[in-house]
Amino acid sequence: MSQTGHATQVATLPSFIAGHWQTGRGEGALIRDAVYGVPIARISVEGLELEAAFDYARRESGPRLRQLTLHERARVLKRVAQHLMSVKEAFYELSYRSGTTRADAWIDIEGGIGTLFSYSSLARRELPDERFWVEDNPIPLAKDGSFVAQHLLVPKEGVALHINAYNFPCWGMLEKFAPTFLAGVPAIIKPAPQTAYLAEAMVREMLPLLPEGSLQLISGGDVDLLGFVREQDAVTFTGSAETGQKLKGHPNVLARNVPFTLEADSLNCCILGQSVTPDAEEFGLFVKEVVREMTVKAGQKCTAIRRVLVPEAQLGAVQEALAARLAKTVVGDPQREGVRMGPLVSAEQREAVRETVARLQGSCAVVWGGDGVRLEGGDAAKGGFFPPTLLRCDAPLEAREPHELEAFGPVSTLLPYRSLEEACEIARRGRGSLVSSVVTRDPGEARTLVFGLAPLHGRVLVLNRDNAKSSTGHGSPLPQLTHGGPGRAGGGEELGGVRAIKHFMQRTAVQADPSTLMALTNLYVPGAKTHQTPIHPFRKTFDELTVGESYTTRRRTVTEADIVLFAALSGDHFYAHTDELAARDSLFGKRVAHGYFLIAAAAGLFVDPAPGPVLANYGLEDLRFITPVGIGDTIQATLTVKQKTARERREGEARATGVVAWDVLLTNQLDETVARYTVLTLVARDEGERGAEA
Structure with missing residues (x-):
């Protein structure tokens, strides 16, 4: 087909529904090249099994996708992004027909692919390697600690319908698909007719790398898809404010309280x-x-x-x-x-x-x-x-x-x-x-x-x-920032980092005793029953450790020499540590040990010094000093496995590793809490475990 000539035959753009490609019947609508007006394709939904797409997603695709953990889904996104980047030139060639320069198309094509990379990285860095997501720390509901709660996020058992605008057929599709897929929810993409051919080309490249049914495509014009949505589904729309308001007010959407995210053009x-x-x-x-x-x-x-x-x-x-x-x-x-x-x-x-x-x-x-x-x-x-x-x-x-x-x-x-x-x-x-x-x-x-x-x-x-x-x-x-706005802009939010994933998950408050909650979440909950083994936990590999495994150290009495030497070593001569008279008039009423000395002393109590599976300290989080420690007070630490997260084995690494989060509880001789925090360590995995995959 030449730029200025006429096509003898224009094919109808196919849709991918319920595991196979389908082509609508009839002439449908004609899509033309934006530069020369040359016909590109026809689009038609006549005869397509539209409702089957939704049934297939709920019945077949969703359960299959929910078997993967958040990290496994994230690794799939990364592979998809890598492949799309390798074939990007084909998308640029098609994009010229929509009227974009290469610089314009870069935003859509490589910006969209970059969003997949970003979300893959965000999920592996910030989310657990589980099929669910614990959103917050345990919330105490009883003074004795026997009744607690946490908010869990689980995948919705429905489908996400994404109705996209014509101006960003790639980015608009991918920035919605990435958080949907990570949430464990299959997606149905309905691109705008004018540039559906570009979305279709990209979907063809993605499908072989995705779990079956996790992505479907409806290449058509005006069609009412909202009549097929159910309570567990979600709808997103990008386009004009007028059209968005009409769709948001669809009787079925209102009757079933289907979440509807509207991102409208704004002034x-x-x-x-x-x-x-x-x-x-x-x-x-x-x-x-x-x-x-x-x-x-x-x-x-x-x-x-x-x-x-x-x-x-x-x-x-x-x-x-x-x-x-x-x-x-x-x-x-x-x-x-x-x-x-x-x-x-x-x-x-x-x-x-x-x-x-x-x-x-x-x-x-x-x-x-x-x-x-x-x-x-x-x-x-x-x-x-x-x-x-x-x-x-x-x-x-x-x-x-x-x-x-x-x-x-x-x-x-x-x-x-x-x-x-x-x-x-x-x-x-x-x-x-x-x-x-x-x-x-x-x-x-x-x-x-x-x-x-x-x-x-x-x-x-x-x-x-x-x-x-x-x-x-x-x-x-940007993937890290909220994309949306109030009022005319639609009142919705897209992107925003991992927050976007929550749009497609159900938040549930679970109330239980600490031990039951720990068993449900695979996260240590203070007050839960722990177990101690004769082997020091630092002598165990990542795979040998279990959540709730605990180790209580020997005791150590803090002396004046400890405080004086730490002040000299650190250069911290704050009066509460070194000036007897000033400390007596302070809120402590006496000289107290440096908080960071207590952290160092606690490490000295629980660290096993010999080489072993623990390779490095990975960080420290949520540190709180609660009870001051004075000269003559005695401290003791309890180390408990709080969470385990397997890491991918990267190129050049000698062996697979995982990150172990340890709950550290530092107490005094009166069993009062002195400090509480989380220590992260990089721990070697047993050879041959799934963490060794690239």
Whole structure:
């Protein structure tokens, strides 16, 4: 098929349902190349076994996926990401047809694959190697410690339906799939028709590496899938606020209380601080950021800057600088050298943007662009080309249009403000946004703006010369940070690190006695029955140790010499340790031992010094000093296996290892708690165990 010719036959894009590929009947809808208008594929759901996809996920896929631990699922994600990265060039070639430049496509393709890598790493680093997740520390419910509780997170026994937007067919799919898969819930992907061919190509590469049924794909147009969801299911939607609200109000979703995460396009803003003058470095950063967000993916980003707020005194200078930079933007075929911006996804989208710009002119004036664009390749009539367009509204607190209408393309509106408080009020007129940016180097100015914006924004970026080189920019959602926003933005949250996984798990409060709770969670609970063995626990391998195994040390009496020598060694001569008179008047009433001396002394009590399975101290967590220790007091430590986490055997490592978390309880001669904390050690595994896998 040539770029300018016509296809003799256009195939229908298949769907992957219940373990096999299916193709809808009939002609369906025609999807065209965004650059030249050439037909790419047809999409149809006619005759597809749609309900079977949901039944298969619940009956076959879910139970199979839930047999894997969180770490096992994470390792699968890593393998999928590695494979996708190895075949990424095929995705770039397809992505050009949607109108993206290579730089635009990088965000979607490699940004999406990077999200898989991030979530795989996060899960293996922060979550247990279990089929469930203990969310918090034991919560005491009785004074004698006999009744406790913890919150557990378990996979929902349903399916996650992800309805995605056309602008990020790869990233939008992968950033939802990663936490869903880690949670142990199978996913059904419904990509937007305009770019479904790119999502389909990526799914084909993923399927051989995934547990059967954990990912299904419905390549179709308008179809009601929400009638098939049940109470254990979850739905996510990315797209327009209007469509999202309609779907969220679906009778079946409401009747069954199905969780619905809505991430809608919003009227995001960027604010130039009052302290920034045209000769400041921040002025140039502001102009660059606004133009970048207008032109990247031709402005088709849910996080793009739609409203540009500037001090009234700088309005003319900003307008002139933006126009000058926009004038350098070369528009055309994204595969042509030098082209900086491609077309919108379709000619239909171009007309929708043109119509919205016309409506915006009810209170705004076009000061750059508007219509007509010189192209470097591409078809002006059949493609989706629209010029970068800048409008200006001189009365932003009186106007309605810039705060209600979004032209989903390379369109932004200049809005002047007279005070920082007014800037915040203008920003709030958008009724909730995904992100806003503040460009300033003045900390006081940043504080006023950030706290003024925070209640109605999911994310706020403060940009200045100090972070410009490392900043990921206004429009880049990151796996570690929440992606979402209140009000018009949908009121949902995606990403946010491991928090995203919780959206697809059920939180249950389990109440029990400490021993039962420990048996359920594989985590030591203070007060649970422990067992001691004659062999020192540091002489045991990771696999020989058991949760609840305990070791009580000999006793040690703290002397004045201990305190004096530790002060000399550490240089810590705080009066409570070294000044008898001052210590007598302190809250302790006497000289006391250094807290860190007690930690060191405790290690001396419980460490077995000879070489053995314990290879290294991996860290110390949750340290609390509770009862002071004075001269003549006697301390004793109890070491208990709290948690075990197997590690992957990495290249170059001599043997497999695991991390053992030890609960350390330090007491005095009155059996009072002196300190409590967790020590992490790296412990060798028995050869041949599953921790040795790469």
